[in-house]
Amino acid sequence: MTFVLDRFDTNGFVAATLAEDLGDIGDITSAAVIPQSARFAGVMTSRDAITVAGLELAEAFFRALDPAATIERLVEDGDRVAAGTALMQLSGLARAMLTAERSALNTIQHLSGIATMTRAYVDRIMGTGATLLDTRKTIPGLRVLEKYATRMGGATNHRMGLWDAAMIKDNHVAVAGSVGEAVRRAAEAGIASIIVEVDRIDQIEPALAAGATHLLLDNMEPSTLRGAVTLVGGRVPTEASGGVTLEKIRAIAETGVTYVSVGRLTQSAPAADIGLDFQMEG
Template sequence: MYDKFVTLRLIDQWLTEDVGCGDLTAQLMIDPASTATFYMNAREPMTIAGIEVAAAVFTRYEPGCKVELKVADADKVEKGAILLVVSGPAQALLTAERTALNIVQRLSGIATETAKYVAAIAHTKARLLDTRKTTPGLRMLEKHASACGGALNHRLGLDSGVMLKDNHIAVCGSIENAVRIARRKVPALTKIEVECDGLDQVQEALAAGTDVIMLDNMSVADMKTAVDMVAGRALLEASGGIRLDTIAAKAETGVDFISTSRPQQSAPAVDIGLDDAA
């Protein structure tokens, strides 16, 4: 899903940030002619994301190295699994090591956390959505990680759909007027979503012909009422206050989607190491 050419530009930025004028330790300690083989391995159970990006870090810094992938993105692996094997000039591999590990640890952390949320609502019809609350510059990679964990991507950017929030509605005067304006100008196949924080707004959005209604920070009881009120005439998305310990009850109300930024914003990096094959 992510653009590989854009990712290569990001890798260049990451390497520039970390290497600076040169890897002082590797240049002082490692013979430029020496070669090595390293295994990248999982030190805990995880869902993989970004393994191809990690491989690209090595080949971007040292085109002459060889990388053999042992897993693919979205794979679930156990502790001890070998993720990739990289061989080549030892000095270059040690220089690129931290950048490669940082990105695969970060993205696999998001995928692993996302998978927990997906599993928590697997007994319902609701599907998990991610959000635009991503790290600047890493959105497409983090959304890729969400997808690896089983979530669906919400808007990739502001140009991906029409979402009318409270401030848009305030400027337009009402939900009815906001939807009318949007419907008149929006591309034919683009859905219009309206954020609602009360059942009265849900009724207004439904009457206005909204495609998707977001139930923002509503109680479980109000969500159930909204599901009955809408009766399938619009898609319903629950958002706000979504945590691993609350998501199941919200999904059980009968909503179609649940959106949360929590796996992207608070997922810990997973533990992945790079060890000498010897």
Template sequence: MLPDALILPVIRAALAEDLGRAGDVTAAACIPESARMRARFAARKPGVLAGIACVPLAVLELDPKASIALKLKDGDAFEAGAVLAEVEADARAFLSAERTALNLLGRLCGVATLTRSYVEAVAGTGARIADTRKTTPGLRALEKHAVRCGGGVNHRFGLDDAILIKDNHVVVCGGVVEAVTAARAHVGHLMKIELEVDGLDQFDQALTMVAEGRGPDVIMLDNFNNADLAEAVRRRGDQRVVLEASGGVNLTTVRGIAETGVDVISVGALTHSAPVLDIGLDAF
């Protein structure tokens, strides 16, 4: 489970945005002050669960005495019609919190479900599916958690936890060798270095550095065709460097990319293009 401390600021910001300056005027006008209600969060489509903690955290923020029963856990697959959670709470509070809970739950389940589709598409190849930093601002920790729920792995979380030398860094530094050498001189032994290359000529330069013990830990093969990906894998041989394929990956192409023998396939679409999963709320 994702720590509550990472979710609560998102919940509180979303509730504040929704409640605005005057609170839920509809609930205040229509719902008796003492009314309570029971409701179910139910899936309208099949999918993979992620972010179920958003339900109790959103509801309890407005009704600390609410009762919430979670029926499934993050990472579980479910069919259409599955009940994900049941709530009994103050009616005004619950009706004010429901959209925040549904927005986050649908978004995160959508990311987990799409990720699971990619993971299943490469099953048996040995390749792992990874996310990118192409996340919704403010939701990165939640969306990357959803990727893990779907069976994927996380790339770096931000600019501070790994060095990723991209094409523009290489240009400014004056070349692949210069960029990697500068990075190695700057960081300690625990910081990983990844280098993006855009062709086999740059790949060979990086591979020479790896053989000399001064190269990157990971080489990203950016927008390589499958033939060049397979050639890079062949040239790598048994040298200890991770090969990551990136660029233009979709559910139609990902299996062929995986079959070239790369270790990791990073897919921005997991977070920037995942459709929201349809989850409804039904009072009973």
């Protein structure tokens, strides 16, 4: 398998997911009902129009239990497909196929759901010049996968964790005493990327003067955002965040902000409807 993500153990994830399902005894239903030598052929199909993400991971579950399985991916991650599109054909040992089925489907349904919602947001702001960002509001342990899915939907990843940029929020400011002091401390620590959350116009100049490299304009209405963007005047990138819905995002993006970040991409995306139909071979 060629699916490689930075800071993610794909083989470990597949093994742990299967172990969670198999427990100490294994797939007692398949073992009791399906002959050991029986073979299945199947087709994985999208039942809705979706943006695909997670095909190689789904394949990995089947290969983990039947390394000799014949598997053909019919589309690629990032593809937009119509309802009824066949995504993958596979053939192999029936017990292995059935045991891996749920883990494979759970994964591709979740990731494709995220990619599909992300694509809807990207489409909505097309032509505004703004870039869609995801957030750190991810399921613990699945961040790398979920952020991969947002990329498949056309978004750009924001911070991957607490380590790759400073983000000074209201609680940091409360402890430091002011926006300017919080930013000054981060700059003195030698941090190159300093994102500063501001929820008032009067916080912008102190943040910039102290060394902010990116302003997160939090929960501002479009009229306020437009004024903030004008005040910043291109000195640093600007990001609109907070309460962004599909209905609101175009008006927000049209204010001139550099980025719009949306937590619901990974918090609230419904699973895509993807099924897998098997039949006996021979």
